[in-house]
Amino acid sequence: MGQHYSLQLGICYGKKLSTTSKMDEETLDLSKDRISNLPDEILVSILSLLTMKEAARTSVLSHRWRYLWAFTGRLEFQRPSKELRDFERCRLVKCVNQVLQSHKGQTIDKFEINFDVGEGYEHCIDRWLTFALAKKVKRLELNLFYFAPYSALGNYTLKPKILCDSRLDSLTTVLFNHVNVTGEVIQTLLSRCPFLEMLRVSNAMSLVDLKVSGPSLKLKRLEIVNCHELDYIEISALSLVSFKYKGQVTIISIKDAPCLAEVIFEGSYACLLNNGSWYSCCLPQLEKLMLDMTCEKFSRLPKFPSLRNLKQLELFLDVSRARDLLCLMSLLNASPLLHLFELRLLNLNRREQGQPKEWEVQPMHEHLKVFQLSGFVGCRIDTELVLYVLSHAGSLQKIVIDPLSPYAKKSSRECWECDEALLARINARKLEPSLRPGVELVVL
Amino acid sequence: MSSSIASSSSSSSSSSKKEKKISLKTSDGEVFEVEEPVAMQLEIVRSFFADNEDVTEQTVMPLPNVSTAAMHGILEYCRAHEEFRRRMPEAAPEEEVRAFEAGYVDRKSNEELKEMILAANYLNISKLLDFLTGVAAKRIENKSVEYVRAFFGVENDFTPEEEANLRREYEWAFEGVDED
Incomplete structure (x- = not known):
């Protein structure tokens, strides 16, 4: 690239004051193609903001641009349509191979495989991983995505050898979906990735025992999702801030996690919290708790010990069988510092009418500022709950009511503009006379 | 914030004399008198004054690779950021910055944008260059x-x-x- 002179003037200019008179004679380079004369780094920085496809197309612009795209640091291979046909898959695999072959950068920031690679290409995936690790990848995402998630067919198994043969100290984020990993492989990964901050493992049917521990573990976020064969999780992670578990009942033992502030539980495990052993050690320190208990019909809450640092609480409940929700108040009582309470209700029975119970004003929950309720219909159960919060939360500033079911997609917001939503909004507005001054009611 | 910006050409009024100004001459011969903290955002200017002891306040620094039009755009950006920094030295008011940048770039044609990328590279203003290359990338998204x-x-x-x-x-x- 030695032929691009015009801007080198600028780079060395600051040091060459004595040539001022000469500089005065220099005028703007009037050639048309001045952008191409910019240094490689700047052009590559533009290309790095594009998708890989867009960047690859710039190889056709001119000889100057021919290989610039091959220096970009984000290699992302995503599926074009829902289900891949064999020839499409074959083409995608070829495309990955071609891009890796022509890549010229020293390092890559992100390597993502996000398509159904299928059977017969395991050796390719091995090679891709080895390539990415050799290029000191920071963010590794392997989402092999199967349409028949429970079939063992085509599941790629990550071999420990690949991890052992490469240096892993560049990795900060690892996301594996439909990648067969065992507890040992994860332990190898953790012990050889000193800078790993985020690990997500989902749909790994070979994961049975998981031990997350290590003396120099930097891990901050851990997510284990739908690993249905999992029997046991043990966590000792000094830097861990956030932990998410979605799936069936299993034994989760959090032994040592002094920084853990956020916990998210979904699936049957969330419904059976009361027999879990995890909360004895970490509940008191939590600042944010999210429980999605919708895999069962809600009847009662487990008895929570004190959540004395909890500031944010999110609950998803299927209340099709609930007679009232006043049992939730025990949770508020257990969390004296709660600031934001988000409650998402599924299947609220709008026919549950009757006179909602009314309360004396009795400020108890002094820190609660925002109460957000989705799935509101305006029956006795939800109205009663709102009235309770209004009379017991002395510092409340805002109530947000969303009549849309928490699982409804955004697109259905418009077709939801039917009688039911209108009715729910009218019902929500009826709460206005019960508002104290200073409390804002927002109806979505 | 444009109200607080001093006139950019060489007319020196008597009242605002206390602030130190640096004179920069563009390729087409126009001289800009720029408030020192704003001019120092231009790395090329900063190193010119840091590395050369024989320059004085009267020195007019020539910038032969920057047109007057590009200079206007660059100074508008740098002055706005200096204003943000002056008002909130610890953390920039993110929303305001974003609103300013969005409005700023809306008014720029593709030609102006390119001219400014070249100038920002020459003047070595990494923050502005990052911003402008981001805008350029946005404008060619999914294009042929x-x-x-x-x-x-x-x-x-x-x-x-x-x-x-x-x-x-x-x-x-x-x-x-x-x-x-």
Whole structure:
């Protein structure tokens, strides 16, 4: 690239004051193609903001641009349509191979495989991983995505050898979906990735025992999702801030996690919290708790010990069988510092009418500022709950009511503009006379 | 914030004399008197004054690679950021910055944008350069080769055969491109 002179003037200019008179004679380079004369780094920085496809197309612009795209640091291979046909898959695999072959950068920031690679290409995936690790990848995402998630067919198994043969100290984020990993492989990964901050493992049917521990573990976020064969999780992670578990009942033992502030539980495990052993050690320190208990019909809450640092609480409940929700108040009582309470209700029975119970004003929950309720219909159960919060939360500033079911997609917001939503909004507005001054009611 | 910006040409009024100004001369001969903290955002200016002891306040620094039009754009950006920094030294008011940048870039044509990228590179203002390259990337998102070539003003030095071969080689990259 030695032929691009015009801007080198600028780079060395600051040091060459004595040539001022000469500089005065220099005028703007009037050639048309001045952008191409910019240094490689700047052009590559533009290309790095594009998708890989867009960047690859710039190889056709001119000889100057021919290989610039091959220096970009984000290699992302995503599926074009829902289900891949064999020839499409074959083409995608070829495309990955071609891009890796022509890549010229020293390092890559992100390597993502996000398509159904299928059977017969395991050796390719091995090679891709080895390539990415050799290029000191920071963010590794392997989402092999199967349409028949429970079939063992085509599941790629990550071999420990690949991890052992490469240096892993560049990795900060690892996301594996439909990648067969065992507890040992994860332990190898953790012990050889000193800078790993985020690990997500989902749909790994070979994961049975998981031990997350290590003396120099930097891990901050851990997510284990739908690993249905999992029997046991043990966590000792000094830097861990956030932990998410979605799936069936299993034994989760959090032994040592002094920084853990956020916990998210979904699936049957969330419904059976009361027999879990995890909360004895970490509940008191939590600042944010999210429980999605919708895999069962809600009847009662487990008895929570004190959540004395909890500031944010999110609950998803299927209340099709609930007679009232006043049992939730025990949770508020257990969390004296709660600031934001988000409650998402599924299947609220709008026919549950009757006179909602009314309360004396009795400020108890002094820190609660925002109460957000989705799935509101305006029956006795939800109205009663709102009235309770209004009379017991002395510092409340805002109530947000969303009549849309928490699982409804955004697109259905418009077709939801039917009688039911209108009715729910009218019902929500009826709460206005019960508002104290200073409390804002927002109806979505 | 434009109200607080001093006039950019060489008319020196008597009242605002206490602030130190630095004179910068663009390729077409116009001299800008720029408040020192703003001018120091231009790395090339900062190192010019840091590395050369024989320069005085009267020195007019020539910037032969920067047009007057690009200079106006650059100073508008740098002054706004200096104003943000002065008002909130610890953390920039993010929303305001974003609103300013969005409005700022809306008013720039593709030609002006390119001119400013070249100038920002020459003047070595990394923050502005990052911002402008981001804007350029946005403007060529999902566009055809022809569009991108015209956008950057790239002279195509491939023969038709060479280009056709390349397109065949990277066939996968040419699926689903937006109409220009």
